[in-house]
Amino acid sequence: xxxxxxxxxSLMRSDRIRHSGVRxxxxxxxxVRLFNTHPTGxxxxxxxxxxxxxxxxxxxxxxxxxxxxxxxxxxALTTSIADVGRQVxxxxxxxxxxx
Numbered sequence: 001x002x003x004x005x006x007x008x009x010s011l012m013r014s015d016r017i018r019h020s021g022v023r024x025x026x027x028x029x030x031x032v033r034l035f036n037t038h039p040t041g042x043x044x045x046x047x048x049x050x051x052x053x054x055x056x057x058x059x060x061x062x063x064x065x066x067x068x069x070x071x072x073x074x075x076a077l078t079t080s081i082a083d084v085g086r087q088v089x090x091x092x093x094x095x096x097x098x099x
Contacts, residue, residue: 025067026067026071026077026080026081027067027071027077029052029058029061029077029080029081029084030075030077030080030081030084032048032052032084033080033083033084033087035048036048036049036084036087045087046091049084049087050091052084052088053091053092057088058081058085058088061081061085063078065078
């Protein structure tokens, strides 16, 4: 399970950020959004969001939109990053109040 999440978060190229041996990129965050919206992927959505809550996760995005400039397919990665950021924040708040 965690290997799959680590693999999904280790995709793409030169703008990689290394933390704890796992690479998290804008494309990987976009993949998390895609997987979480798919009917069969919703089963693992909480694990994916938890992985992005850790070190080097969604908070590492500087919102400079460099990923949009270098994306060869003109994908609106900032839209995915913002959407996943909202999901991560919602999960963090819910987890906080469950304690």
